[in-house]
Every structure is written in C-alpha cells, then in structure tokens.
Amino acid sequence: MTATADGQAPAVSKPPRRRARAAGRLLRRPAFVVLLLIVLIALFGPFFLGDPLELGPDTLAAPSMQNWFGTDQFSMDIFTRVVHAARLDLLVGFIAAALAVLAGMPLGALAAYRGGAFDTLLLRVSESLQAFPTLLLALGIVTALSPSIPVLVMIIALVNVPVYLRLTRSAVQPLVNADFVLAARCAGKGQFTILRRHVLPNVSEVVFAQFSVNVAWAIQILAALSFVGVGVKLPTPEWGAMVRGGADYMIYGQWWVALFPGLAILATVLTLNQVADEIRHGS
Amino acid sequence: MREGMNGPVLEVGELVKDYVTRDAKLRQRVARAVDGISFAVQPGETFAIVGESGSGKSTVGRVLLKLTDATEGNVHLLGEEILGMPERRFRALRRHIQMVFQDPLAAFDPRATIRSSLREFAGFGGGRSRAEQNRAIDQAIRDVGLPPEISWRRPSQVSGGQLQRLSIARSLLVKPQLLFLDEPTSSLDVSIRGQIVNLLVEIQDREGIAYLLVAHDLRVVYVMAHRVAVMYLGQFVEIGTRDQIYERARHPYTRGLLEAALLDEPARAGDPVRLTGEISEEQVRKPGCRLTPRCPFAEARCDEPQQLRPTGDGRLVRCWKAVEVPVSIGLHGSGSSSEGR
Numbered sequence: 001m002t003a004t005a006d007g008q009a010p011a012v013s014k015p016p017r018r019r020a021r022a023a024g025r026l027l028r029r030p031a032f033v034v035l036l037l038i039v040l041i042a043l044f045g046p047f048f049l050g051d052p053l054e055l056g057p058d059t060l061a062a063p064s065m066q067n068w069f070g071t072d073q074f075s076m077d078i079f080t081r082v083v084h085a086a087r088l089d090l091l092v093g094f095i096a097a098a099l100a101v102l103a104g105m106p107l108g109a110l111a112a113y114r115g116g117a118f119d120t121l122l123l124r125v126s127e128s129l130q131a132f133p134t135l136l137l138a139l140g141i142v143t144a145l146s147p148s149i150p151v152l153v154m155i156i157a158l159v160n161v162p163v164y165l166r167l168t169r170s171a172v173q174p175l176v177n178a179d180f181v182l183a184a185r186c187a188g189k190g191q192f193t194i195l196r197r198h199v200l201p202n203v204s205e206v207v208f209a210q211f212s213v214n215v216a217w218a219i220q221i222l223a224a225l226s227f228v229g230v231g232v233k234l235p236t237p238e239w240g241a242m243v244r245g246g247a248d249y250m251i252y253g254q255w256w257v258a259l260f261p262g263l264a265i266l267a268t269v270l271t272l273n274q275v276a277d278e279i280r281h282g283s
Numbered sequence: 284m285r286e287g288m289n290g291p292v293l294e295v296g297e298l299v300k301d302y303v304t305r306d307a308k309l310r311q312r313v314a315r316a317v318d319g320i321s322f323a324v325q326p327g328e329t330f331a332i333v334g335e336s337g338s339g340k341s342t343v344g345r346v347l348l349k350l351t352d353a354t355e356g357n358v359h360l361l362g363e364e365i366l367g368m369p370e371r372r373f374r375a376l377r378r379h380i381q382m383v384f385q386d387p388l389a390a391f392d393p394r395a396t397i398r399s400s401l402r403e404f405a406g407f408g409g410g411r412s413r414a415e416q417n418r419a420i421d422q423a424i425r426d427v428g429l430p431p432e433i434s435w436r437r438p439s440q441v442s443g444g445q446l447q448r449l450s451i452a453r454s455l456l457v458k459p460q461l462l463f464l465d466e467p468t469s470s471l472d473v474s475i476r477g478q479i480v481n482l483l484v485e486i487q488d489r490e491g492i493a494y495l496l497v498a499h500d501l502r503v504v505y506v507m508a509h510r511v512a513v514m515y516l517g518q519f520v521e522i523g524t525r526d527q528i529y530e531r532a533r534h535p536y537t538r539g540l541l542e543a544a545l546l547d548e549p550a551r552a553g554d555p556v557r558l559t560g561e562i563s564e565e566q567v568r569k570p571g572c573r574l575t576p577r578c579p580f581a582e583a584r585c586d587e588p589q590q591l592r593p594t595g596d597g598r599l600v601r602c603w604k605a606v607e608v609p610v611s612i613g614l615h616g617s618g619s620s621s622e623g624r
Contacts, residue, residue, distance in 0.1 A: 179389040180400070182350050186382055186454070187403040188374045201394050 031274035038268055042086035052076065052084040052237040060254050070256035072246065074235060078256065082264050085237040089268070092153055093219035097211055099157035104164025105207055109195055111165065112172035119169075126162030134159050135224055142230045152231060156218045167210050171203035209279040216272035223265050239265045290362055291323040292461045292493045293347065293380070298356035300342050315567050316342040318517035319356075324461060329487065329494040331508035331525075333501060333540070337562050339517040340497045341385075344463040347495070348382055349373055361460065378407055381454035385466040387446035391438035397449055398434035404456040423452040427482060444475035448482065455486065464496045468503050480506050501544040505529055513537045516566055516573045519591060523598030533594060533605040535578045535612060554613030572602065580604055580612045 026032055046052075059075040061067055069078035111119040129137070141155050175181055175198075184194045223240025225231030232238035234245050239261040246257025300317035316339040324330045332340045346353045349365065358366050360380055365373055384390035391400050398420060405416040405423075421431040427448040438446060447467065454462060467483065468476040480503055487494060498504050504511060504525075511528040513521045513536060521534040532538045532553075539558035558577045566573040571586035578585070584603060591599040592606050604612050 179384045179386065180392045182345075182348075183382075183384065183390050183400070183453075184392075184403060185350060186348060186377055187457075188377050188407055189403060190374075198392050198395075202392070 029275075029278045031271055031278050034271045035275050038086065038271060039090065041083060042090050045083040046087065049080040049083055050077070052081045053235055054080075060249065060257070062254075063256050069260040070254075072242070072257045073249065076235065078242075078260050081237040081242060082239070082260050085239050085242065085261065086264065086268075088149075088232070088237065089219050089222060089239050089265075090215075092149065092156070092222050093215040096153045096156035096218040096222075097160060097214040099153070100160035100214060101164055101207065101211055103157070104161040105168045105200070107161075108165040108168030109172045109199060109203075112169045113176055113191065113195060113199070122165060123169075126165050129159065130162045135221065138221055138225060139228065139230060142225060147225075147230050147232075149232070152222060152225065156221050159221070160214055160218065163214065164207065164210065168203060168207060171206045172199055175199050175202055205279065209276045212272050212276035212279060216269040216276075219265065219268060219272075289326075291325050291359075292361060293324040293495070294359040295323070295343075295347070296321050296357045296359075298343065298346065298358065299354045300339070300346050300351070301354040314564065315517055317346065318567065320514075320517075320519055322512060322519070322522065324493045324495055326460065326493055327487065327491040328509045329496055329507050331496040331498060331504045331511045332514050333498060333504050333511060334514035335499060335540075335562050337516075337564070338514045340499075340514050341465055343514075344382065344465055344495060344497055348377075348380055348463060350382075375408065378457040379459055380461045380463065381457060381459040382463040382465060383447075383450050383454055383467050386470045387443060387450045388438055388470075390450050391446065393438055396435055396437055397441065397446075400438075401434060401449070401453050401456060404453050407457045419456060423456050424449065426455070426486075427452045443471050444478065447471060447475075447479055451479075451482065451486070455490070455492075458490075459492065461493045461495060464494055464498075466498055466500075467496075469498065469500060476500075476503065483507060501529075501541065513540065516562065516564065518573065518601065519599070520574070520601045521598065522591070523596075527596065527598050531614075533598070533600045533609065533614065534602050535580055535605070536574050539577075556613070 053076060056067070056071050056075045056077060058071055059073055061071040061075075063070040067077050067079065069082060072078055072081070107122060111122045132140075138155050138159055141158075142152065145151050145155075181194055181198055184198055189197075219239075222231055222238070223243065226233075226238050226240030227244045229244065232241045234241050242261035243258045243265070246254070246259070246261070249255075249257050298317055298320045299315065302314045302316055304312050304314065306312055318339075320343060322330065332343060334340050342351070345351045347358055347360075349368075349370070353366050356366065357364055360376060363376065365376065368376075391397060401420045401423070402416055405411065405419045411419070420434065424431045424434055429445060429448055429452075433441060433445065433449070441449070447470075451467075464483065468479050471479060483494070484507060486492065494507065496504065496507055508525045511523065511525055512519045513528065513534065515536050521528065521532065521537045528537060529541065532541055535556050536558070538553060538556040542555050542557065556579060558574075559579075560577045563576065566576065569586070570588050572578070572581070572589045575581040575585050582604075587603075589601045589603060591601045592603075594600055594606055600606055605614070
C-alpha cells in the first residue's frame, strides 16, 4: 500500500531473475521477425532513399536496376514511394488501432463489470455502429468531414471501437466472478483496483492479438478510402492512393505501378494477421 | 477493540437468497437457494454445514462475505449488522471474516506471483510498511509448513495441496475471527486431504479462530466440526452437536446421508435409512417437507409445512415424525447428549 521504496527489506526470500528470456522467445516467432523488419524499413528506409516526390527522366519506366519497382505516370520512383508510404500507412494503422483499444478496452471491461443498463446501452450503440458495413460508414463520415490525416485516424479508430468493446467485454465477463477476483475483494480491494490489477492483465493476450489484426484492418481501411478517392490524395506516398493511381495503367501493360504498393499492403496485412496468430497460440 | 467480547462471532437470522433468472420467453424465474436459515457461530468453534451438491450450502458463505447480495434476513458480524451495510463501510470489516476457496488454483490470479497475491492481504487497509508485510508473509507461509521461497512461483507451478496451504496462509494474514471454508479439501487428492484438515485444526487450536465449514465429505466434517447443520434444498433439516448428528441422527435425510457415506464408525442408533432418487428443486415450491419423494417414511402429514423443532436434547429437527414418534421411523430411544469434538 504505502509507497516506501524499501527494496532492502529483511525478507528471507528474494525474487529469482527472469525477463531476458521473454525477448528471446519473441524473436523465435517468424511473423514477429518479419513485422519487425517491416517496421525497421518504414523507420529507417526513407533515410537511404531520395525524395518520394522527386521526378525522374522517364514516366512509366519498367522495373530496372535504376528503378527497382519502375516509375509511375509522374516519373517518380515507385520503390522510393513504397518505402516512404510504409511510414504513413503503419503510423495511421497503429495510432488508429491504439486509440480504438484505449477507448474500447476500458469501456468493454466496465460494461462486463457493471452489467445492467450501462452494459445494455453500450452494446446497443456498438451494435448500431457495427450494423453498417465498416467501409461505407467510414466513407460516409469522411465525405461529411474534410479528409485530412487526423480525421482519417479518428474515423478508423471509431469504427474499430465496437470490436474491442465486445471483445474485452466477453473476455472479462467470466472473470468478474472468478475466485481470484472474489479473493481480491476479500482483501478489501475496490472495483477499479481489481479491474486494473487482476482483470485487465488476464485479458491482455486476447486484446493484443486483436490489436495486431486491427492494425492490419486499419491499414486496409485507409488504403481502401484512398483507393476510392476520399482518403490520402496523390502525390502523397500512400499505398492505397498509389494502387488507385496505377490501376488505370494496368490494362495498358504497365502493371508495376499498381502491383508493388498492392504487394506492400498484402505483405503487411498478412504479417500482422500472422503475428496475431502467434500471440494467440504462443506464450 | 473487540478482543474481549463473548457474544457469537456471527449470527445469522432467517437468511434468504433468491437467484432470479429469465427463461427463453423472458419470464422471471426465481430459484430459492437459501430459504430461511438461522444459526450462530461462537468464537473458536467450527460450525459445519453439510448436504448434497445443490443444497445451497456454498451460497450461504458467499452471502455472509457479501460476495453476493442476500434477499432477506439479517447477519451480525461481531454484533454489527452487515447485510444492509454499503460495500465501502463493509470493506474495513472484511478483515474479520475471510474465506478459503474450494479450488486453490482458481483462487489465485494466474498471472501474479503467489507472493503478490499474499501481499494484497498483508497490506490490508494500509499502514504496514513493505518490510513488515514481507515479514508477515514469510511467517504466514512458514506457519502452514512451507518455505517462504515458494511464494515467488506462480500458482500453476505449485501443487494443489501446497496451493491450498498458501490459500489458507493468505486468508490468515489479516487475522480474521471467522474463516469460511468452502469445501476446502474436495478438489485435492485424497492423500493430501488429511494434511489440510490437520493443518486447519491445528490453526484453530493455536489462534482460536471460528470456522464456518461447508463440505459434503462427512469424514472431514467429523474431524473438524463441533456443531453440524444438515442442509437440504435451502433449509436446515437438523442441527446438533457433532456426536448428536453422527451417532444419533434423527432426521431421515441425515440418516440417509450418513448411511450413504459408508462411515464405519461411530456406531449409529436406529435402522439404516436408504434414500432413493435425487435432489429436485421442484420440491422447493411445495409447502411440506422437501424430502417426501425420497423419504421411506413419508406419509400424508408430511405435506404440511414442517418447522425446525427442538427434540429436548438441544438439537433441532425439521421432521414431525422424528420428533413425535421416533419409534415408527426405526429409532429406538436415544442416549444422553454429549459434547462435540
């Protein structure tokens, strides 16, 4: 209770060392390593490459030693742009999913813990949000507001909140009357202490797995919004917008303009989903 | 402040607990798990409640710890009425009444070390320094016969018997006056049960704690209890000292239960009683004796409401026949009453 930092207490027993092993275990999971690689490329890749908006000599040049992924209709290097775009897409995906967790997880836990009218109200609201197809809902809100990056993040987060709310709620529900929670009540602990110390740590695994899936999902929504033209606009490097820009050239045989950003989306989304699987089945 | 009081630790009056559920058509269904129970637990004694699964015995304890709300009745803990008390005020009183769970593995947070689970109790109400908490935890673990180092493990890394010892150590950290033991041995291996029972008896002799024991293992109850209440479908059907219950049971249900337990001693008075069928909640809605479909002595008068009636030797029995015409149910006279344990 009291926060006296009394580390040298004359306790007979001392805790054994651990921790280093946890990091080692993570690195043995293949998808996690790939994800780490993607993140590192997004973080440091742009430092080694030029300006993504720099124009080259040729438009729509096929992949070559100079332009690994070719150039687009504006003569910009597609490889440079795909790497730069990773920053924006991952950041938007991550922040949107994080905001959704921050809002959805406590609300879901509280709904399960409190029950009653509060629970019912939250459930109905999230159901009505989920009744709309996610993309349509996002599309509607974006067109109503002006599409800027912060607005996009907020909207993607909002459509993901019900997912966490329901997930956390169903994970917490069986714990509300678990014996170890009752034991904590016997120790005189209050609701919030119990929620923070005993309930949430025990659902974190499920929620983190969902988080990984959700980052992937957020990236897809962003790409889709950009693809239909209400998200990020060219020439800003963003995967969805680049696929959109390149789609027109597909039929003329210039496949590389749309293919490479598309592959980037595919690789990232698959990796994130695989990481979710590893979280769920590992440990 | 309450050290010198001589009244009962716990006094329960006409306790009722209903579980309200809704069926598929959203009609309300009320299941009465506890139906008008009264008893008192004296300082330092073990009061046991026995009965089959579904008799409502575990519910009683959970209501007393305010882990679930009561429907009616009153409960006095050390003289203070607690049922109507708001949770915040009761929190300080929790130190007087603690609980040991049936399944020790479920009773510890799987993610926390055992030590941190114990620390929550060692730090009850604040005011203890971390060093004092550590000393208290180490001592509590030694008191249940384990090395303090074990507390750095997680619940899954400790055997069931050890974990139940740790669970007992944990609940004792707040120095309660009453410990509710909810089937403390039934999830353990048979070879471990005896050790836990001995440990609990030892602790009681040393600390003078009162136990409220809920169990269906009649051997455990015999070793631990001073007084025994037999519960059937939410009601007590017989309350008496341990020897009254085990040697000269009056109620047909008590006798059937003892018969089914295949205890070889002590020798019991009366003819053997065989209960047929199974516990059925249908009976709760009928006014008469709830045992009638299973009782070999049932007759028309059993369908009238039955009260707990004294038999003259200090016990209470909820069976008119056992009180008025014991001979007709195979009981030939009864010896003098004797003390429990």
